[in-house]
Amino acid sequence: MIMDMGFSRNVAEKAVFMVQGAGVERAFEWIENNRSAPDFEEPLMIVGQDSGPKKESVFAGMTKEEKAAKIKEMQTMAREKRMKEEEANRIENERNRARMDKELAAAKRIADDQELVRAMELRKAEKQEQ
Structure with missing residues (x-):
């Protein structure tokens, strides 16, 4: 469970929702990629939605040490x-910079010419006028 990893319930629910229940690993990737979002800790607001089928946690049946190792691996x-x-x-x-430098x-060569x-x-x- 994501909350077992130390994240708040709001973050856990939002991450699972945003990856459409694709699993804890994908939810963790979403968390890592969106930590700096201003609404990261805000609760998820869903209107008119049923909660879908629940998937079993990757951490189900693991000891605390195994969970910690799995979390470290995912991180x-x-x-x-x-x-x-x-x-x-x-x-x-760098490629774009090199291309822009060439352009x-x-x-500049054209303008100089x-x-x-x-x-x-x-x-x-001036010579013709003289």
């Missing part, structure tokens, strides 16, 4: 997943 998995996502985002951001350099052409045309026009 490690969530942390690793988050780190992989952050690394993928960092790589994508900016190309635009156009300025050079204008300067040459201006000199040519």
Whole structure:
């Protein structure tokens, strides 16, 4: 049970609801990904909904030590997943930065070339006037 992991009843209910009862592991991932939300500890308000069938807890029949080990394992998995996502985002951001640098350099080259052409045309026009 998520509350056995030290989370409030509000958080536990919201996490299970948000993952549509997909299991404790998915609920824990949701919790890890949404901890910074301003309404994280707010109670879940559902209007006109029946509670669905209950799934057996991953922790059913486990000792406190086994629960603690499972919680630690789930936290490690969530942390690793988050780190992989952050690394993928960092790589994508670096690619975007490199692409933008190339585009900016190309635009600067074009602007410089156009300025050079204008300067040459201006000199040519001045020579023709003399």
